[in-house]
Amino acid sequence: MSMITLEHSAVSLIKLGFDEKKFKEVIPYILEPDAIRRYSGPRVLSHFEKIGNDVSWMKFPTRENLKKVNKENIWTLCEHHLAEGYLNSVIGEETQISVYETYNKHLDPVNYIAVKNHLIQDFEFDIFVRQVFDCSRRYMDIYKFNGEQLDGKGMRELVQKLSEYGLYRLAYLVYKESGIVINQQWYDENVKKALEQAYSEDLAEGTYKYMKIPEKINQWITEKDFDHFDEGLIPVEVYDDLYTKVLKKMHTM
Ligand SMILES: [Zn+2]
Numbered sequence: 001m002s003m004i005t006l007e008h009s010a011v012s013l014i015k016l017g018f019d020e021k022k023f024k025e026v027i028p029y030i031l032e033p034d035a036i037r038r039y040s041g042p043r044v045l046s047h048f049e050k051i052g053n054d055v056s057w058m059k060f061p062t063r064e065n066l067k068k069v070n071k072e073n074i075w076t077l078c079e080h081h082l083a084e085g086y087l088n089s090v091i092g093e094e095t096q097i098s099v100y101e102t103y104n105k106h107l108d109p110v111n112y113i114a115v116k117n118h119l120i121q122d123f124e125f126d127i128f129v130r131q132v133f134d135c136s137r138r139y140m141d142i143y144k145f146n147g148e149q150l151d152g153k154g155m156r157e158l159v160q161k162l163s164e165y166g167l168y169r170l171a172y173l174v175y176k177e178s179g180i181v182i183n184q185q186w187y188d189e190n191v192k193k194a195l196e197q198a199y200s201e202d203l204a205e206g207t208y209k210y211m212k213i214p215e216k217i218n219q220w221i222t223e224k225d226f227d228h229f230d231e232g233l234i235p236v237e238v239y240d241d242l243y244t245k246v247l248k249k250m251h252t253m
Helices: 005-015 020-030 097-103 109-132 152-178 184-198 201-208 215-222 236-249
Strands: 142-145 148-151
Touching: 005 020, 005 109, 005 152, 005 184, 005 236, 020 109, 020 184, 097 109, 109 152, 109 236, 142 152, 148 152, 152 215, 152 236, 184 201
Parallel strands: none
Antiparallel strands: 142 148
């Protein structure tokens, strides 16, 4: 299960000590494992998921190739291996960060650490989701939250809500520590532009179009109105534990 790209960005800004200049340099590479799926397809590849005894993997494009990669040429530019028998369940299998490391030593150090930090964020988020929801029957497309049964579609909607309130919490933490207001306008200026520089036009557009803060939450963030945490699915302390853990595990960029 992936963290949403909005959350990946906010966590990374905190890790960088609110240095927006550095943030713009690294954010295209932090978002790369999700962005590249526009061309690489199943999550298992760019997230190194284990199936049985096999792990899917891919070599991420170099910075230069990231500018020209597309659906047609991706597998000539990037070696890969798709493990057999993967199932497209809402919740995936565990990300194997050591397999990422094995196949991606060709990346320059900044790119390498940024992608790794994305995978660390997703790894911890995945554990978090499995604590909030009962996912033990995921291959039957059955999930449980607070005793209530959900199908994959219902599950996806709740995870989306979980992520949105996570972003709202992160926006509060960022604002409290730095005074920076990470609303949609901030994302336009700091993420959209950075993606346009590092990615092809198609990849930048295809990635950023999903980075839309829901209107209500964007308004709260803009107005610095941080009084709505009790409207989320889970207590705010649970988010704080997750982000503390993620930040501790991420590498310095
Ligand atoms: Zn991801």
